[in-house]
Amino acid sequence: MSDAPRLHTSAMEGSGSYNRHAAIPASGGALALPLLERAARQIALDHSDRPIVFADYGSSQGRNSLAPARAAIAVLRTRTDEKRPILVCHTDLPTNDFSVLFDVVEKDPESYLREKPNVFPCAVGRSFYESVFPPNYVDLGWSSYAAVWLSQIPASIPGHFFIPRSTGAVRAAFDRQAATDWETFLSRRAAELRPGGRLVVALPSLADDGSTAFAPIMDEANAVVADEVAAGSITAHERERMILASCPRRQSDLLAPFAQTGQFQGLRVEHCSTSVVADTAWTDYERDGDPHALAAKRASFFRAVFVPSLLSALAPSRSAQDRQAVADRLEAGLRRRLLGRPARIDHLVGVISVAKQGDR
Ligand SMILES: C[S@@+](CC[C@H](N)C(=O)[O-])C[C@H]1O[C@@H](n2cnc3c(N)ncnc32)[C@H](O)[C@@H]1O
Known part of the structure; x- marks a missing residue:
């Protein structure tokens, strides 16, 4: 690649687009909630009046963070009286639409703030590959569908933008990046957690054979991008730079840092599993038989999650209007292609819960 890494x-995608179209991550994250509740029961808590810190790494616009924060607070309140402050810290990249997040946390009827005294929301715009909090600060950490995004793109992928579709030396470069990033993510969290604290991470995963149920929809989207190149709305150079940094890992990849000694940077694994996530859009389709609605949900999801990364490859000289037009064409093209091919997406979620050694 000419300009990698x-x-x-x-x-x-901002302005609440992600919140409106993120049913797939919501379903995957929901499978990790029992682990989060268990972690909230197990964290070491002193009897001081310092705030208990719940950190949400990679919150996006907040809607999918409401249920985990509610679940964590409910358990913590069985362990503390209501006077003890609980700090809920949402973190994401500086480019995240935090104003939508603040609005959701303040106004959504499902917000964890409803009738919950002494719960204080805040947000940090900083990559989770950096230190986000001071040392020994976080009691309970949560990260859903976020640590799948790599810190950087080390290579281009001939003919595709989806990492699981890469092969050979290119695939090896992404595997190395994914391993380094996972270790960095864990190391940063290990420093930030208080002794006896817990971190629960959910992320879309690969099967042991390296396959993912997202591949067919990514192939369709890749064909739409090729159509746009053929039509001249995306240049060949822009196309070459279009790579999604989303890199699903196998369960063995999540466990690799712990493999030699059973611990990593003072963290030890309490649980790690992989399961199939229910496809709620497909359940709706089985009920209503409406292929247009199914294709629209798939295309909106793709746009909200992945199109901003594809647009970042467009020439800097392109106007905001032009970028919007490309996004519209990609979404419409994908919707058209998926209309004739309704398919269930049985994707896998990996969940891992780690404890920082210390008090308990
Ligand atoms: C698919 S969304 C998940 C949002 C939410 N946690 C959920 O479960 O729906 C992934 C989020 O991770 C964030 N993200 C990606 N890389 C990140 C990084 N290095 N540091 C912080 N956040 C990151 C993205 O900006 C995005 O908001």
């Missing part, structure tokens, strides 16, 4: 800095 480059940092990944794009967030999800």
Whole structure:
């Protein structure tokens, strides 16, 4: 690749688009909630009046953070009286639409703030590959569908933008980046957690054979991008730079840092599993038989999550209007292609819960 490696800095599509179209991550994250509740029961808590810190790494616009924060607070309140402050810290990249997040946290009827005294929300715009909090600060950490995004893109992928579609030396470069980033993510969290604290991470995963149920929709989207190149709305150079930094890992990849000694940077694994996530859009389709609605949901999801990364490859001289037009064409093209091919997406979620050694 001419200009690799480059940092990944794009967030999800703003103005609430992600919140409206993120049913797939919501379903995957929901499978990790029992682990989060268990972690909230197990964290070491002193009897001081310092705030208990719940950190949400990679919150996006906040809607999918409401249920985990509510679940964590409910358990913590069984362990503390209501006077004890609880700080809920949402973190994401600086490019994230935080104003939507603040609005959701303040106004959504499902917000964890409803009738919950002494719960204080805040947000940090900083990559989780950096230190986000002071040492020994976080009691309970949560990260859903976020640590799948690499810090940087080390290579181009001939003919595709989806990492699981890469092969050979290119694939090896992404595997190395994914391993380094996972270790960095864990090391940063290990420093930030208080002794006896816990971190629960959910992320879309690969099967042991390296396959993912997202591949077919990514192939369709890749064909739409090729159509746009053929039509001249995306240049060949822009196309070459279009790589999604989203890199699903196998369960063995999540466990690799712990493999030699059973611990990593003072963290030890309490649980790690991989399961199939229910496809709620497909369940709706089975009920209503409406292929247009299914294709629209798939295309909106793709746009909200992945199109901002693709747009970041467009020439800097392109206007905001032009970028919007490319996004519209990609979404419409994908919707058209998926209309004739309704398919269930049985994707896998990996969940891992780690404890920082210390008090308990
Ligand atoms: C698919 S969204 C998940 C949002 C939410 N946690 C959920 O479960 O729906 C992934 C989020 O991770 C964020 N993200 C990606 N790389 C990041 C990084 N290096 N540091 C912080 N956040 C990051 C993205 O900006 C995005 O908001």
